[in-house]
Amino acid sequence: MSVSEADVKQQLNAITIPELDNNLVDAGWLKAVDIDGNQATLRLVPSFPCQSQYADYAQKIAAQLESLSLTVAIDWAPRVAAYQHKAGVESLKGVKNIIAVASGKGGVGKSTTSVNLALALVAEGAKVGLLDADIYGPSQPIMLGKADSRPETLDQKRILPVLSHGVQSMSIGYLVDPEQAMVWRGPMASGALQQLINDTQWQDLDYLIVDLPPGTGDIQLTLSQRVPVTAAVVVTTPQDIALADAVKAMNMFEKVSVPVLGVIENMGVHICSECGHAEHIFGEGGGAGLAENAKIEFLGSLPLARSIRDHADSGTPSVVAEPDGTIAQMYQSIARKIAASLSTRAKDYSQSFPNISITND
Numbered sequence: 001m002s003v004s005e006a007d008v009k010q011q012l013n014a015i016t017i018p019e020l021d022n023n024l025v026d027a028g029w030l031k032a033v034d035i036d037g038n039q040a041t042l043r044l045v046p047s048f049p050c051q052s053q054y055a056d057y058a059q060k061i062a063a064q065l066e067s068l069s070l071t072v073a074i075d076w077a078p079r080v081a082a083y084q085h086k087a088g089v090e091s092l093k094g095v096k097n098i099i100a101v102a103s104g105k106g107g108v109g110k111s112t113t114s115v116n117l118a119l120a121l122v123a124e125g126a127k128v129g130l131l132d133a134d135i136y137g138p139s140q141p142i143m144l145g146k147a148d149s150r151p152e153t154l155d156q157k158r159i160l161p162v163l164s165h166g167v168q169s170m171s172i173g174y175l176v177d178p179e180q181a182m183v184w185r186g187p188m189a190s191g192a193l194q195q196l197i198n199d200t201q202w203q204d205l206d207y208l209i210v211d212l213p214p215g216t217g218d219i220q221l222t223l224s225q226r227v228p229v230t231a232a233v234v235v236t237t238p239q240d241i242a243l244a245d246a247v248k249a250m251n252m253f254e255k256v257s258v259p260v261l262g263v264i265e266n267m268g269v270h271i272c273s274e275c276g277h278a279e280h281i282f283g284e285g286g287g288a289g290l291a292e293n294a295k296i297e298f299l300g301s302l303p304l305a306r307s308i309r310d311h312a313d314s315g316t317p318s319v320v321a322e323p324d325g326t327i328a329q330m331y332q333s334i335a336r337k338i339a340a341s342l343s344t345r346a347k348d349y350s351q352s353f354p355n356i357s358i359t360n361d
């Protein structure tokens with residue numbers, strides 16, 4: 001009895017994509033099935049980067065198709081689409097999606113989370129940029145190990161991003177002395193940020209992660225209103241004071257019509273490196289409670305771990321310092337959830353046909 005494409009699809013219906021709560025077929029990943037004797041070749045097109053999961057999927061697919069006496073070869077061809085952003089703001093050239101990382105309260109680990117998420121998306125196979133929008137206290141040049149780098153300029157205007165660990169990055173820290181940046185007044189800071197955003201020549205990015213400055217003041221508002229932000233995520237510690245500020249950040253995004261995809265809890269638990277004792281220094285369950293109240297996804301929790309700080313300080317964040325470690329896996333799991341959540345939103349087709357305009361004559 002010969003095996004049909006429908007038989008293969010039926011078997012693949014049983015394989016779920018955990019981040020989408022859907023199966024391979026219904027999620028539209030299976031684009032082609034070619035059966036030749038007892039060999040099946042599948043073309044799978046993931047809608048979000050998840051390279052680290054391919055081996056696991058391949059194993060599950062092989063097991064399912066074994067019941068049809070088929071061996072299988074998989075052609076993976078991931079494709080990240082551009083998703084809709086706020087109406088009336090023009091898309092950024094070379095950037096499909098912009099994800100803002102905000103916190104409300106300072107010092108909760110937003111920059112550390114941003115850089116590790118950017119690197120996690122790279123590890124999952126995406127093309128990623130990181131914009132350090134913290135004009136007053138840029139920290140990404142250090143975290144990326146590029147504190148002494150200066151970006152190249154193309155003409156007198158366009159600046160090329162600095163490449164580090166596979167991420168394209170831009171920061172005011174590459175252009176001015178950090179002490180000079182500290183004393184900027186509001187309008188100067190907003191202007192500098194706008195210039196940084198407009199003048200950087202991003203190269204073919206699936207995602208641009210924007211590390212916002214803490215708070216919900218002018219800079220954050222300017223950015224959320226004038227930059228084509230696709231979505232935001234909020235980082236918080238489980239501490240009441242941080243949670244209250246995280247709510248303010250969420251409200252700000254609501255006001256400017258930027259969807260918040262979820263909450264990331266940082267420093268959720270401290271594990272003693274000597275004895276392994278777990279202690280909830282900043283309280284317990286705060287991030288999950290915040291997400292539940294706001295009816296948004298709880299994306300995950302990172303521990304308070306000395307290695308996270310050491311790695312970031314030394315310019316090799318945990319995702320690249322220990323790519324097979326549990327911390328890297330946590331960041332990658334969160335990155336996949338963010339990208340998956342974005343992949344269920346409405347697509348923006350204007351970038352596919354940027355030069356077409358419809359007229360009535």
Ligand SMILES: Nc1ncnc2c1ncn2[C@@H]1O[C@H](COP(=O)(O)OP(=O)(O)OP(=O)(O)O)[C@@H](O)[C@H]1O
Nearest residue numbers: 106107108109110111112214267303304305308309
């Ligand atoms: N999970 C963690 N475990 C241990 N240390 C961490 C963790 N997350 C961040 N840190 C450390 O905490 C400090 C503050 O982190 P970070 O600069 O990322 O915070 P931030 O919210 O971006 O701060 P700011 O408000 O100044 O922008 C840094 O020294 C960083 O290395």
